[in-house]
Structures are given as C-alpha cells and as structure tokens.
Amino acid sequence: MEKLYLKIFALMIIYLIIFYPLQLWVDKHQKGNFDLCDKQEWVLSKQGESFQDGFIGSSRAFNMLDMNILSKELGRKTINLATSGSNFSENLLLLHLFLQNGNQLERVFIQADVYGLDSKNSYSYPFHDYVYLPYLGDSLVDQLYKREVPSYKYLMWRYIPFLKYMEFNDRYSFYKMIRGGYNCTESEFDGALGSEIHTDNGFEENEEARLKFGVNATDVKSLVDLIDYCKQNGIEVVLYQAPEYVDYVKRQKNRSEVLEEYQAILKGEKLKWLDFVGEDSLNTNKLYFKDNTHLNQSGVEAMSKSLAVKIKQMDNPD
Amino acid sequence: MLFNSLEFLVFFPVVLLLYYLLPHRFRWPLLLVASYYFYMSWNPPYILLIVISTLIDFVAGRQMSQLESKEQRRPWLYLSLLSNLGILITFKYFNFFSGAVTDLIQSTVNPEYTGVVHGLILPMGISFYTFQTMSYSIDIFHGRAKAEKHLGIFALFVSFFPQLVAGPIERAQNLLGQFKMKVNFSYENIVTGLRQAAWGMFKKVVIADRLAVMVDHVYNSPTEFEGISLLLATFFFAFQIFCDFSGYSDIAIGTAKMLGIDLMENFRRPYYSKSIAEFWRRWHISLSTWFRDYVYIPLGGNRVLKWRWYYNLFITFAISGLWHGANWTFLIWGALHGLYLILELVVKYPRKGPRWQDPFKVIWVFGLVCLGWIFFRANSLADALYICQHSITGLGKSISLIQQEPVKHLFLGQGSESLLLSFFFLGAMEFVHLFQRKKGSSYFFGEHPLLLRWAFYTFLMVSMVLFGIYHNQSEFIYFQF
Structure with a gap:
C-alpha cells in the first residue's frame, strides 16, 4: 500500500513540475495575445x-x-x-x-x-x-463559474494545475502559441x-x-x-x-x-x-x-x- | 457517462475507494448501484431494458437448472432468446427491415406505400449486454454453466459497468464466480489496471479522436475527394477504429482489474495478422469467439461438407456484420470478410511460411481489411463504391487537388501539425506494440528499468493532457452497436 501511495505521490509531483509552470505561462500568454476574430x-x-x-x-x-x-x-x-x-x-x-x-x-x-x-x-x-479560463482566480469570475458550471468541474479547473486547459487544448494550442499567435x-x-x-x-x-x-x-x-x-x-x-x-x-x-x-x-x-x-x-x-x-x-x-x-x-x- | 470524461474521473475513484473500504458482502450491491448509475447517466428510462433482460434470463436460467432433459429446458431457452432478440430487433433492426420491406412494396406493388418506422433511440450497448445474457442462457441449456442463484450477482453480471456498453462480451463461467470471490486490495492489480486503462485512454483521446476529425472530413462528403485523400482517410480510419475500440477495451479491462476482476483480452495487435483467419483471432476476440461458439459451431462449423462449411463461414460473418449495425454497408462488410475466409480456404492460403514473407502478408491482410473498413465507415453504399473506385482511379487527379488546396486534400481539413502529430503518435503506439509482440499484450514496460517506465508514464500523461481531444467529447464508436 505504501508503495502505491509513493507512486501516486511521485506521479503528482511530476505532474506539478510539468504543468504548474505551464499553466502560469499559458495564463500570462493568453492575457496578452488575442484572437481578434x-x-x-x-x-x-x-x-x-x-x-x-x-x-x-x-x-x-x-x-x-x-x-x-x-x-x-x-x-x-x-x-x-x-x-x-x-x-x-x-x-x-x-x-x-x-x-x-x-x-x-x-x-x-x-x-x-x-x-x-x-x-x-x-x-x-x-x-x-x-474563453475565460485564464481569468479563474478573480473572485467575480470564480463566482460566475461556480454558478454556471458543475461544481466538480469548477473545483478541478480551479485547483488542479492545467486541467482547465486540457479539455480545450485545441483552443489553447501550444502549436499556435509557439508559432506566434493566431491567423487572425x-x-x-x-x-x-x-x-x-x-x-x-x-x-x-x-x-x-x-x-x-x-x-x-x-x-x-x-x-x-x-x-x-x-x-x-x-x-x-x-x-x-x-x-x-x-x-x-x-x-x-x-x-x-x-x-x-x-x-x-x-x-x-x-x-x-x-x-x-x-x-x-x-x-x-x-x-x-x-x-x-x-x-x-x-x-x-x-x-x-x-x-x-x-x-x-x-x-x-x- | 463516458470513460473519457471528467465525470468518470470523479466517479471511478469514488467507486474504487468505497469498494475496498466496504466489507466483501456489500461490494456487489455497490458495483450494481454504480453500474446502474453509470448506465442511467446516459438515458435513465433505458435501464428498464437491462432490468427486464436480467429478470427474464435469471428466471429462465433457474428454471433450466432444475430440469433434467434438454426438451424440458428448451421452452425456457426460447423465452430467453426471444426476449433478448425481441428487444434487439425492436430497437435496432425494426426500422432497417421495415425500410427494406417498404422499398420492396414501393417498387413492386404500391408506389404510394409509406411504411412504418419508429423513432426510438438505440439503447447504448444493447448488442453487448443482450449477447452476454444470451450466452448465459445457451450455456445453461447445454449444461456448460450453472445457473446463478443470486439475483443481485446475476444483475451485476449483466450490467457490470466497465464492460456494459462496449464489451468485452464476457461468459458466465469467467465473470460470475469472480463477483463472489473475496478480493483483497492488491498493489499489483491497481498498478497493472492503471497502466492498461491509461494506455487505452491514450489510444482513444490522443489517437482515435484526432484521426476521427480527419476521417469525418473526408467520409462525410467523399465525392469532394480523390485518390490520395481517400486512401489516407481509409488508412486513418483503420487506426481510428482500432484505437477507439481497443482503447475502450483496455480501459474496461484496466478498471475491472483495479477492482480485482479479470476480463478477457479483446485485441491482440490485429494489424500484425498474416491471414484474415488470424485477424479474426486477434480482432474483437470476445465477439468472434461468441459467433464461433453460438452461431458457427451450431451451424455445423467445419465438420460438414465443404460447400456447407463455406456457407457456415459466410452466414456467420454476414450476421456478424449485421450485429454491428442495421445497414447494408455493415452487411457487406461482414459478407466481405466471410468471402475472404472462404477464398483463403479455397486457394489454400499459406498461413505459415518463410519469415521473409511475413511483412508482405501483413501488408496484404491490412489492405484487405482496409477495403472492408470502407464499407464499414461509409455513410451509404453509394459512398463506399465511390471511395473504392476513386481511391485508385483518382490518384492522378488528387495530386493536382493537393497542390491547389493542401489543407483540404492532404491535411484532411486540419493543420499540417495535426497530420504530423497523428503519424508521430501512431509511431509511438507501434513502438509499444513491438515490445508487446515479445512480452504479451498486457506488457507496458512494467519490467523495464525505473527510468524507462516513468518516462513512459510521463509520455502518456503529457500526451493526454496536451494533445488529447476532449471538447465535443466523442462517444466510443462501438457504443452504437
């Protein structure tokens, strides 16, 4: 059992090491780069x-x-x-x-x-x-998400790093971000x-x-x-x-x-x-x-x- | 509820945790409630069909077990078969057969005849659970299995959520007993199950759903495409359906494994088959063995005259085609595979030979299978025939079309990155298949050094998070069957 806990813990650490910085980067990137179409x-x-x-x-x-x-x-x-x-x-x-x-x-x-x-x-x-996932964390944004999306979804998006972008990873595409933004x-x-x-x-x-x-x-x-x-x-x-x-x-x-x-x-x-x-x-x-x-x-x-x-x-x- | 949804990501850990926290005697009720909840999250009223099927088969099984002769048991077997087939025919085939009769009447007797159709939704996984319960009744009739005395355990056998809507189609002998066995928490079960479920999820969300977008682009309006685009879409569909369905099976087997329950293997790298016969020993194993045991062998199998043997093969595969869907395209797909098998027998196709021939045989079989997939995937017979013809005759034309509109005709409606990613992930899957070829289908680097194992887990995790397709969550293809 301890071995399993250890592995789950290790997996969580790897996840955090990879995806926490990535989320910070995407949040920042999305707040400064817009698809104007x-x-x-x-x-x-x-x-x-x-x-x-x-x-x-x-x-x-x-x-x-x-x-x-x-x-x-x-x-x-x-x-x-x-x-x-x-x-x-x-x-x-x-x-x-x-x-x-x-x-x-x-x-x-x-x-x-x-x-x-x-x-x-x-x-x-x-x-x-x-659309507004990069802005989660703002109190009014959070309040409206709680109202409009299922609670489990809100909690997962809010507190598990990068999970909010996973479901919409075609919109928040690294390819587009690295390439320099949007066609429009x-x-x-x-x-x-x-x-x-x-x-x-x-x-x-x-x-x-x-x-x-x-x-x-x-x-x-x-x-x-x-x-x-x-x-x-x-x-x-x-x-x-x-x-x-x-x-x-x-x-x-x-x-x-x-x-x-x-x-x-x-x-x-x-x-x-x-x-x-x-x-x-x-x-x-x-x-x-x-x-x-x-x-x-x-x-x-x-x-x-x-x-x-x-x-x-x-x-x-x- | 879909395996590839956030809901399942919450649902399953809760069930798993409760399962190991509860004493053994409370585990079957937990799994039964979880299974019914799992099914009802799709369409609540349709759970009644499962309940009806469960009650009839339970009673029929109990009655048959108390009767001595087959003659006495036969009416109960008929009750079970008629009720299951009745449900199946009403919901799945009524409109198809009614449409065929309508066409016939319109063309011969009365052009004004409008026919009868119903607007009922096809219950998810109906072909799987009805086949599973029918096999139970048939096995009891033949004395190959004992009737289950516990209604709750039997209800769980019919509705066990990991394999309820898309198999593997289990046999009573394998599954019923496992529900009664006390399962202790096992590190091995959890880790093995997790690896297989993660691998299945990778195949579904990273490969199948990515390919699906490109395949749909072509197959939903095939007459706009020629040659290379059609061939590429068919090639991608071959892998889409494999990754979708074997991915589902892997998740089903993996989640059951975490609960300490072993489900049967359903796929064994089928595209490495060197003959069509071998393909069917590797593809959807639980269904092909079902048809072998309950249709082909009762028809006489190969212990009959040669023409009758061929007939048995053809009929078995034609029915198997119809099992997949009430449409002429599925019937032709099944019949085509029946013909392939007959031809292999007629020409005495060498199943074994020098090793240097193996790659050629694999490519040949893959080509034949792809020809079948055209009928399987096409929206109509006319579309399928167009694709077959223009895949070859349109090769020259497709080159100029690609030069004019590369996004539409080469990247199949997506960016170049999607095409490259598709090939990259297909390559990664085949890399794993190479290991599995030597070490067995459930091998996922478990015996390799720590670094390689964790690199593999990290690769799966990163691929699923960054490149999985989640929005517009697509159902698994086999749910519709």
Whole structure:
C-alpha cells in the first residue's frame, strides 16, 4: 500500500513540475495575445479606452445594432460588447473583465428578452466557459463559474494545475502559441465598433421556432447581478427589447408571463425600458428580418436609427 | 457517462475507494448501484431494458437448472432468446427491415406505400449486454454453466459497468464466480489496471479522436475527394477504429482489474495478422469467439461438407456484420470478410511460411481489411463504391487537388501539425506494440528499468493532457452497436 501511495505521490509531483509552470505561462500568454476574430477576445483585448454607451446581450444585440449609425446619431462614443448565444452571467463576466482592463463606460444598454431568462433552452452554449479560463482566480469570475458550471468541474479547473486547459487544448494550442499567435491579427470588429451585421436581406424561417418559454432563477439572478454591478461601478443601466417578427410573436404562448418578470426587475431597480417588439414599423415588416428573431441589413439600419431616436427622446424628454 | 470524461474521473475513484473500504458482502450491491448509475447517466428510462433482460434470463436460467432433459429446458431457452432478440430487433433492426420491406412494396406493388418506422433511440450497448445474457442462457441449456442463484450477482453480471456498453462480451463461467470471490486490495492489480486503462485512454483521446476529425472530413462528403485523400482517410480510419475500440477495451479491462476482476483480452495487435483467419483471432476476440461458439459451431462449423462449411463461414460473418449495425454497408462488410475466409480456404492460403514473407502478408491482410473498413465507415453504399473506385482511379487527379488546396486534400481539413502529430503518435503506439509482440499484450514496460517506465508514464500523461481531444467529447464508436 505504501508503495502505491509513493507512486501516486511521485506521479503528482511530476505532474506539478510539468504543468504548474505551464499553466502560469499559458495564463500570462493568453492575457496578452488575442484572437481578434473572436468577439469575446476582441472585447478582452481592449485596454484603457473610454466609451459613453455600451450595448450588451446575445446575438440579438451583437448582430442587430449598427454602432456607426448609433455613434453618429447620438454623437457619443459607442461600443458593442454583446456576444452570440451568451447569457447574463457571461455578459456580466465580460463586462467585468472589460472594466478590469482599465476601460470606462458611462451607460450600458442591456438587451432583455424572453430568451435571456431561459438561456439554457435558448442557446446551445449559454456560458462560454472555455474563453475565460485564464481569468479563474478573480473572485467575480470564480463566482460566475461556480454558478454556471458543475461544481466538480469548477473545483478541478480551479485547483488542479492545467486541467482547465486540457479539455480545450485545441483552443489553447501550444502549436499556435509557439508559432506566434493566431491567423487572425486584423481587428475585424474595430471598423464596426464591435458589431457584426448580416450582409444579406433575405428572410429564412428559423429551423426550430420556440413558442413557450420558462423563467430560470439563475438567469434572473445574473441579470440582477449585472444591473447591480453596473450601478456599483457608476454605470447607468437601460434595458431594451430588440424586435421580433410579429407573426412569430403572436404564436408564442407565455410571452407576457416572462415579460412580467422583467417588469418586476425594472420596478425594483428603477430602470428605463425601451421596447421594440410593440413597434409596428419594425416588427411587421418581413423585409427587415433575416429570420424570426434577427434583423437583416436593412432591418439593422432601421433599428439603429429608431433606437437612436428613442435614446435621444429618453435623454431629452422635453 | 463516458470513460473519457471528467465525470468518470470523479466517479471511478469514488467507486474504487468505497469498494475496498466496504466489507466483501456489500461490494456487489455497490458495483450494481454504480453500474446502474453509470448506465442511467446516459438515458435513465433505458435501464428498464437491462432490468427486464436480467429478470427474464435469471428466471429462465433457474428454471433450466432444475430440469433434467434438454426438451424440458428448451421452452425456457426460447423465452430467453426471444426476449433478448425481441428487444434487439425492436430497437435496432425494426426500422432497417421495415425500410427494406417498404422499398420492396414501393417498387413492386404500391408506389404510394409509406411504411412504418419508429423513432426510438438505440439503447447504448444493447448488442453487448443482450449477447452476454444470451450466452448465459445457451450455456445453461447445454449444461456448460450453472445457473446463478443470486439475483443481485446475476444483475451485476449483466450490467457490470466497465464492460456494459462496449464489451468485452464476457461468459458466465469467467465473470460470475469472480463477483463472489473475496478480493483483497492488491498493489499489483491497481498498478497493472492503471497502466492498461491509461494506455487505452491514450489510444482513444490522443489517437482515435484526432484521426476521427480527419476521417469525418473526408467520409462525410467523399465525392469532394480523390485518390490520395481517400486512401489516407481509409488508412486513418483503420487506426481510428482500432484505437477507439481497443482503447475502450483496455480501459474496461484496466478498471475491472483495479477492482480485482479479470476480463478477457479483446485485441491482440490485429494489424500484425498474416491471414484474415488470424485477424479474426486477434480482432474483437470476445465477439468472434461468441459467433464461433453460438452461431458457427451450431451451424455445423467445419465438420460438414465443404460447400456447407463455406456457407457456415459466410452466414456467420454476414450476421456478424449485421450485429454491428442495421445497414447494408455493415452487411457487406461482414459478407466481405466471410468471402475472404472462404477464398483463403479455397486457394489454400499459406498461413505459415518463410519469415521473409511475413511483412508482405501483413501488408496484404491490412489492405484487405482496409477495403472492408470502407464499407464499414461509409455513410451509404453509394459512398463506399465511390471511395473504392476513386481511391485508385483518382490518384492522378488528387495530386493536382493537393497542390491547389493542401489543407483540404492532404491535411484532411486540419493543420499540417495535426497530420504530423497523428503519424508521430501512431509511431509511438507501434513502438509499444513491438515490445508487446515479445512480452504479451498486457506488457507496458512494467519490467523495464525505473527510468524507462516513468518516462513512459510521463509520455502518456503529457500526451493526454496536451494533445488529447476532449471538447465535443466523442462517444466510443462501438457504443452504437
């Protein structure tokens, strides 16, 4: 038995000798080298910049707002911080790391819809845990990982050196790191200020249209945490709901129940709410939609102008 | 739950620890609960199929053991076989046969006929546990094994988690008794089991899953490829399926060994075979011996007229093909191997000869096996025929395609580093096989000097951590059978 303990101990020592320094190296390397074609990494690469308006959410913010139009119409420096298929926990995590990097933000617009409070059923991978592994150890990052990944996984990733990179070793590829980084070195999102707009104007029905929605307590908590975090950092918060195609909205069964949840949060947090689902000119025009829940190029242009108008009205009610 | 998951990395040490902490009488319940949990973590309701199969075979076995003559025992044997085959046919073959009947009716009687299909998921490992329990019933019927009196132990025999979903398909005579024997903690068992499980994991996550990405790239749209790309993908598939399946077997044997239970050897470096007959003595040994004992020999084996002998071989392998999957491609794969064996008999293929011939024989057999793998892996018969034809006729065209798009046609959709790593790790595996050729399949440098042994362990560990494929965790290929 002693012999076995000795061997296991020896194996652990060898593991630590090899992988502890490697983890330190990868952590450091990843915090300084970014794949700028990846939206999350593009946001993480920003350092010491100041913005007036930031937009947060899933693809319904990432792909549906033209930051150049908004910047021009509002006369303010804007940035799109939204990422595809991400839940409120990830939104909070990314915003936190963005601010940790010395960036500043005056106001944030959070895209809030029925999908956001039911993220596990709405998105295929609602919390992109593999992206933020180098940042484990930060208290808020740890807190969000504990919330979103199974406890055993979090503990193993957090406390066994390098194990967090093992599962995603194609992303954290030594070959890429040693070779000098990534093929994508141009900041694709810079010109679009973080947005990615679909370039066609066709409409295609969603393959799987969801008609019933739940309210997930974790998503509600993450949204409240996100709002509170913004307030603590002196950032004004506005919630808005991006457009959805009217025929699709009509078929949804319990939409109003989910939206009541948002109304409760708005009331509790005393926030402003901009709603685009009720706006006829956008919602009823099929020519604006790429599918039931995403706008096409014309739709994005119309939406961005319309949002700018609403923001201006909100800022100057008189 | 997959062997190559973090869940298993937590699950197994907990089971192992409890196993050795608990008194002997509590060990079978622990293993039974662990086995059911292991299976239910995939799809909980499907555990009912295992429970039904267990209860029917237990009762049938008990009844048969109390009856004197075979005639009296026969109805109980039929009950066992019909229930197991019924489950198997319903879940695995119904849609295949129904589709074939539909095609026939559409082409002859009624073009409008739509047929009947069910949407049931194929239960993981169904072909393995039904075959294991059927062998139990057949052995009791023939008086080769004694019926188990303890329902719990029998339930464990059917569901023992290391080999539940992809074998080795064990025999009652080998496994049942071991569950009753008191196992003391043994350093040797733990170390031997760990070595074999680690070796299996290396083959699965470092080699098989890496090759799988490149093989899928070609086999999922074969008409986009020619010559060299098709040959390379088939060559890689030969090693993918070997590393995947023998890797699973090694993990199964290794984890069972740590629990003090010996499972049968399932692979013995099959690609070093010098004849197809030898290949089948080295590949998926637990299944080939199952078919030998329960299909081939009952059909008459080789103690019949020559034509009947060939027929027996052909039928056995065709059924073996269908066992792998309800698809014409699997049937053809099995039939092809049946034909190979018949041809070896007809031409009196020299199984022994001068040593200088051995490498040529090994290459020849490997080529024949690869031809079979094309049908095994292809998504349809049309794809398989395209690959067979264009692997040869498209050689010239593939060179220009490689020059135009090397990433797609030479690196099979991956970077050059993935191709190089694949060859490097295949070389490393063959290096170990060279040692095993002399010292036995379970040899993993255990007798070598400390430095070499630990270099080997470190190599496995570093390879698995840095070069294993873990995200998009792929199931083992044989789970679907």
